[in-house]
Amino acid sequence: MNRFAFANCTTVDQALSELKDGAVLKAGGIDLLDLMKEGIVSPPRLVNIRNIGELRGITSGPDGLHIKPLSTLSEISEHSEIRRDYSALADAAGHAATPQVRNMATIGGNITQRPRCWYFRSSDFDCKKKGGSSRECHAHDGENQYHAVMNNGTCASVHPSSTAVPLLAMNARVEIASKRGKRTVKISDFYVAPEKDVINETVLQPDEIITEIFVPKPETGTRSAYQKYGEKESFDWPLADAGVVLVMDGDKCRRASVVLGVAAPTPIRANRAEEALAGATISEATARAAAKAAMQNATPLSQNGYKVQLFQTAIYRTILLAAGQIDRDPSAVG
């Protein structure tokens, strides 16, 4: 790890003025520490924003949910209104990583964490995502059992943030500040596909800070759930996951959002599943059909074909969970 300066800030303005010349933000420091230890980033200065009071707090109003970026995953998962009205978000935050990590990790850091692809993370490989000279994605003809099964043509890494999945399903917006002023970005525009920018996963610029995440108030009849599946329950990254938001009218689903996290380099909407569910009565059969439709265009690599099955399971069981037809799946992890 490189040597670095440490700038302790107590206001956003102070942080913004420190955020220059290659400095990076440190909130919980969870992902940053890993990145620095592997030598993927070597910032000369860390701007500690953990003590900025104005970036803390969760408020639920008539317009929706305002989550300040330093809210920890534990705070989000335990927040009573989030658990009631935005349950997929509480699920995702409450099952990420480990209790210790959830107590430290912030939502701002969680949605901007870098991918876990072992070619990207290992200093042995000159992955193009790190600006390396390799033009090919090492995963394509390498060891790709954990890699993307969709949109994986340029880079086969999978999106790492669980909370981004329900946030996309709930049409969240991200408020960003810089010395140039404030801007608000829909979370669907916040993430950038590798075809557009292979190095950066988000539109966040080096001099910008996330100041709020806003989730619009759900319509009456909305129910949601998030579940993830993988190898281990204790401290493991998911191999498949699904965030489902259903707007229900009695037994019928008026509208559905189905979002997959670790299927592709960015969280993606499963449009075909959403179409299959719209207007349908939710049952195991309709849920399974939607799951199958969602994975129709999957493009698995040499070793990750099993993830197609795993995603279908994740999707159908999470639809049924969101609809209240089953309990949380004991096979789900986290």
Place this chain on the structure above:
Amino acid sequence: MTHESFIALQEQQAQQKPNDQPKSVRKGVEGEAKPTRQAEKKDEQTPPVSQAAAATRMEAFVFGIPQDGLSKKERQVPLDEPPALPPNSDLTFIGKPTPRWDGPQKVSGRGKYTADVHLPGMLHARMIDASIPHGRITSIDTSAAEKLPGVKAVHVIEHTMGIAELRDPKQELPSKYPVIRYAGQPIAGVAATSPQIAEDAAALIKVTYDEMPFVVDRQAARAEDAPKVFPGPADAAGSAGGGGGPKDVRQVGNVHGPQLKKIGDVEQGYSEADAIVESEYFTQVQTHSALETHGFVVDWKPEEITVYASTQGTASVRDEFAEVFKVPKSQVRVITEYMGGGFGAKFGAGNEGVVAANLSRKASAPVKLMLDRRQEHINCNRPDSHQKLKIGAKKDGTLTAITLTSYGSAGVGTGAGTAGPATNLYKCPNLLTEEYDVFINAGPGAAFRAPGHPQGCFAFEQAIDEMAVKLNIDPLDFRDKIDESPARRVERNVIREKTNWKNRRPAGSDQGPVKRGMGIAQSVWYRFINMDSSCEVRVSKDGSVELMSSVQDLGTGTKTLLALIVAEEFGIPPSDVVVRIGDTRYPIGPNSGGSVTAGSITPAVRNAAWQAKQKLFAVAAPKLGTSAENLTVKGTKVVCKDDESKSFTIRQLASKMPTSEISARVTRGPEYAKERLTYGGVDYVELAVDTETGRVHVEKVFGAHDCGRPINPLGVISQINGGMLQGISYALFEERIMDRNKGYMLNANLENYKILGAREVPEIHVELVENYIAMSSTDAAGIGESAGIITMAAAIGNAFYNATGVRMRKIPMTPANVLAALGKLEPGERA
């Protein structure tokens, strides 16, 4: 097979020594050209001369298994050994569950591990590793590192340990530097005043290479045109923990072997069989992943080299330092106070120990060198395997033939054989095993908790289960037919009575996506004794009692175990016994490998305690108006045999000592009889398989195990719990993943090298079966190897079959492998 041939086979197996046995000497270590032959031939079974002529007496020992009814066995024992020990039920401390006394130290962080040692003026060192998988070093430039302020020494390795060596070194061009045969191979070390400076300096060392083609996949390495890891035949002297495959066998390309074992005629056996099962099995590479990485603090002084080592063999570390640096053993002191896990890979000086010592010598300062997590993963492992197994049996279950062909890769080492279980679990008159090592450009295999057995058991015990299905015999009944071990028979009865076995359903009975099943598997390990088992018991005039031996606590609770033995002899609370171990200044004790520790050192400790006590009685009795012969320990009192109302405390007796100290120093004597004994267990697993996610949920494990006389049942059960967890982790999660294109290990961390966590731990029950064998003054035996690590993959495999009707012939049973086995992949995909 007759019982005699079974024994003969075990003799054969035992003569090779277990793979987990330490070897004091290895070939070609740095600092010296060649080891001495005599040292290599050192026989651990030879009794020390001092005991050879001892007079003997007959003694009747408790014998057998309580469930079968205990009997007596007459043995001839030396006169200076104590009377036979009654069964555990009649003892005060031995056999009573006792929490390990250093547990609070460990969990509160007060226990000092090697990584915690901090000496005045100590430097911090870092290893520099190869960044290519195969090639020749053309230059190493250390000048920039040496100039960095704070850097005190740099050492370049001239000879790498742990890697197989060419039989004919002339097959390679001579070079100043070792050939690089795997990515991560240690090249050099640097010592500096802080870890940060050492890391910066390491990055400044420039190594250039002539790269050579490489192969990191076992199957690919077997091809005729595969890149060759060695240009000609090569043999491994074994890792520091022993191991290493057969020497001087045939080698074609990367394929080294076979090692052949042949009994009877298997073709004849198959012709007599009513049923035959035949299949292939695949197991992965497992890394040791000790919580405390390999490491040393070396303080090189002209008069003595002090080595703080994370080791399971203070004596073997001392011996290797002495040998490498050509210094007398008397000038090397090795200390291991607390030990964070070895599992078979921590016996010698190792590359890191030799580098640390060289750095300390050059810098004239103590040097700490701990491997980092990545290095820990790369430099030792349990080899993988590809096994072809065929067994034949008659309708009544009698086995007629077993054939096993295995190919395994210990990377740049050898020792990937898997034939132990197939050879030693059950009786069979016809057996043919062929074991091959396949060299690949990956870190060397090392002895790892029951070397070869988890792999072998995964295949063999599933084949036995498959045969039971084919013959329509209950798997436990089937083993009653083919297993001659009385202990295992009792253990199978425990499983029958105390688990859900009687409610076992036909395979694949559940209708929904989640299917439940149960299965069993058996383990076998061997009684090995290390005769280098010495200790001293000292009684001071104030009545305090000390025990000293260089034997180390590998993490199994050795200190507590030894305290119980001494406490029982003196009738004092175990907490009053001061146990000083893990320092070669004390009498030399056994290295902890092959499950030898308890069986080797406890008789020496009991004998020394008894002798010290007899000396105490002899000087104190007259002053108390009685005779030594009239004194005996009963529970926690010393009583007069002729009038038990007259009793004394050890303190009262000690106060009568004419000198300030009485002591007895004892080296273990030979076993009371020449018999080959096995330890083992029967393990039962209940699990659920989610056939749509590929998750295997182990829900319940019940183990029935034997290990001679359990001295501290709590410690024994604790080891079995640990073995089961390590076994479940091996069966379901752990796997070294190599990048086939670049040759690097991709998951050399604890994020993607997946080890079972708290949420994956099932409900576990263990029942110990006491097995009195009348072999030593304690009858204690080790449990490390037979404790669950061997059986879990096979028992889970058998339960998986019972749940789903499908056999898992490949581990780890990850969603990828499970869904593939269940045929749940979309057409055109492969797992």
